[in-house]
Amino acid sequence: MxxxxxxxxxxxxxxxxxxxxxxxxxxxxxxxxxLRLRKMDHSDLTAVLRIEALNYEFPWSAGVFKDCFQAMNYTNWVCEAPDDVIVGYCIISVAVGEAHIMNISVSPYFQRQGAGRKMLEHLIEYARSRAEKVFLEVRPSNPGAIDLYRQVGFREIGVRKGYYPAKNGREDAIMFELDLVPML
Known part of the structure; x- marks a missing residue:
């Protein structure tokens, strides 16, 4: 209790x-x-798109984020500092007993301060009562995220060839999985 x-x-x-x-x-x-998390709303898009553009060479468009608001199984959050500055955001999809982390992104000015871990832990807790497993993909060129996922208990389950756009073509994605149901 x-x-x-x-x-x-x-x-x-x-x-x-x-x-x-x-x-x-x-x-x-x-x-x-x-840091505190709250549901993302349309008024957050300017800050979210700024972080997206700072972090990614091929950022999601405003339209993709708007689609995430409308998709039935998607839930979107922003992470705020005490001064109400949005330092990051995260998006998860949950359906048919599976959760898929679509995006976790932290402003470069706030990276390595715990915001990514806080959002990841939040998404896992959100999924725990709704899914048996959580999945995500990550670029091999993002060792900080890979290390965080492994620390939290995700395990590598495969590779998606040419999943991400990249400067010189395409980049693979490493697929990760986290079991939410304890093994007996």
Whole structure:
């Protein structure tokens, strides 16, 4: 029961205690703990598209993000810093007992500060009651993301040849899977 209450408290969008302690005792709260996730809405698209353009040579268009809003099985979030600056976003699709992480992206100005891990952990918890497995693809040229996925428990299950557009043609995708149902 207490574990559930603790999880609920951590899921609250605004935790005044954390912000108070961060101001009064700056070393007592990590920057990751001050980040909060909320559902993405259309007014977030400008910030999301800016992050997308900074991170990818072949970014998703506004139309792709708008399609993600309309798709029945997609759920979209933004990750905000305490000053309401959007530092990242994530999108997941859940259907027929499977979850697929479509995109996790963190502004280059906030990378390596825990936002990617926070969003990944959030997506996993979101999927836990809705799916048996979580899947994702990642570029081999993104070793930081690969390392994070492995740390969280994802395992490599294959390669999709020529999956991503690249400067000189196409780049493969490494496929990862995470079992959400404990093995007996």
């Amino acid at each position: 207490w574990k559930l209450l603790h999880k609920l408290k951590n899921a609250v969008l605004y935790d005044a205690d954390r912000e108070f302690y961060a101001k009064v005792f700056p070393n007592s709260v990590s920057s990751k703990d001050l």
